[in-house]
Each structure stands twice: as structure tokens, then as C-alpha cells.
Amino acid sequence: MFKQVMKKIGVIFLALTLLILDLTLLGAFPLLTQNGKFSLVEQIGYGVWALGSLAIFIVIAYGFKLLSLKEINWRRLVAIASLNPRHLFPR
Numbered sequence: 001m002f003k004q005v006m007k008k009i010g011v012i013f014l015a016l017t018l019l020i021l022d023l024t025l026l027g028a029f030p031l032l033t034q035n036g037k038f039s040l041v042e043q044i045g046y047g048v049w050a051l052g053s054l055a056i057f058i059v060i061a062y063g064f065k066l067l068s069l070k071e072i073n074w075r076r077l078v079a080i081a082s083l084n085p086r087h088l089f090p091r
Contacts, residue, residue, distance in 0.1 A: 011061055014061055015057060018056065018057050022049070
């Protein structure tokens with residue numbers, strides 16, 4: 001029981017760390033762009049960064065045995081990555 005709780009805490013901590021990193025990048029992106037507007041290349045770059053951080057999260061969490069691949073709800077994960085509220089909150 002204690003081991004499962006510690007695994008969940010580890011996953012939450014790792015997710016929050018990557019979220020802070022992504023939010024920092026998101027806050028820095030308009031400062032790095034011209035006129036605060038995203039060009040197509042910058043949008044693609046941020047999308048690659050977001051997918052990369054998601055992949056890093058899965059690899060680290062799986063490597064430290066914090067979660068198994070069976071525990072991942074892939075539909076919800078894709079919905080979170082694409083920020084599609086229709087998939088996040090099914091009716």
C-alpha cells in the first residue's frame with residue numbers, strides 16, 4: 001500500500017515538474033517571438049516540445065517503475081496533449 005502511494009506521489013511530482021518547465025517555456029515564447037505572434041515554425045516547434053516533454057515523462061515514469069504502460073489511458077493522454085475538452089470530459 002505504501003509503495004503504491006509513493007509511486008503515485010512520484011508520478012504527480014514528475015508531472016508537475018514537467019508542467020512547470022512547459023509553462024516556463026510558454027511564458028518565454030512570446031518574448032522570443034517578433035510582435036508576440038507565433039509563426040508556423042514556432043507553433044510546430046512548441047508542438048514538438050510539448051510532445052517531447054510528454055515522451056520524457058512516460059520514459060522516466062516507466063523507467064523508475066512509477067507507472068506501467070497498462071495504466072496509461074491513451075485516449076485521455078492524447079486529449080490532454082491536444083487540449084481538446086471534448087475528449088477530456090466525455091458525456
